[in-house]
Amino acid sequence: MLDVEGFILVGGRSSRMGTDKSRLQFGGQTSVERIAAELRSVTRRISLVGPGRSGYDPDLRIVPDTHERWGALGGIHAALGACVSDWALIVACDLPFVTRDLCSRLLTLSQQESPDAVVPIQPDGRPQPLCALYRREPCRLEAEQLIASGEHTPRALLANVNPRWVRPAELIDLPGAENFFFNVNTPADYEQAQLLLLQRPDSSG
Numbered sequence: 001m002l003d004v005e006g007f008i009l010v011g012g013r014s015s016r017m018g019t020d021k022s023r024l025q026f027g028g029q030t031s032v033e034r035i036a037a038e039l040r041s042v043t044r045r046i047s048l049v050g051p052g053r054s055g056y057d058p059d060l061r062i063v064p065d066t067h068e069r070w071g072a073l074g075g076i077h078a079a080l081g082a083c084v085s086d087w088a089l090i091v092a093c094d095l096p097f098v099t100r101d102l103c104s105r106l107l108t109l110s111q112q113e114s115p116d117a118v119v120p121i122q123p124d125g126r127p128q129p130l131c132a133l134y135r136r137e138p139c140r141l142e143a144e145q146l147i148a149s150g151e152h153t154p155r156a157l158l159a160n161v162n163p164r165w166v167r168p169a170e171l172i173d174l175p176g177a178e179n180f181f182f183n184v185n186t187p188a189d190y191e192q193a194q195l196l197l198l199q200r201p202d203s204s205g
Contacts, residue, residue: 011050
């Protein structure tokens, strides 16, 4: 099996939601609990990246942001800095429909073409860097240089490494693929997510 660690980004300000997104409930679990359960299918080493708040699973290590208020690129950098494996599977806490099948597919694709990152392309054509696999050293070094230059976006990181883009057609056969990248940012998104949960069985069984 690929040498990989899992990281869940929980450091966002949740300003549009109005409450901590990492603690939103989905089918009796928080988003962090749901995502951690799926990541455990590919690694036993899972950490949360963000403020060291209480109330999370004590088995999940807390990794503080190295560069506070630096957004998603700061979270990715902190995860890569804490990672001791060759690869880091990084997922944002507001993507509650990520599944173990998706995690496994990304790991499988990482063994093709020797990429520095394995990044899904969403059905709308945009890359999703907050549900992606990163090779530790090249991505960590590049993230450090970008942050030092004032850059804040993961797009800049992906433009400067060798990504393996994963097209929607490479994931569509997986159960729940239509909702993998459903992003819960607002109360309306959360309400829609609850409806989606009622329409399909929980992927974690």
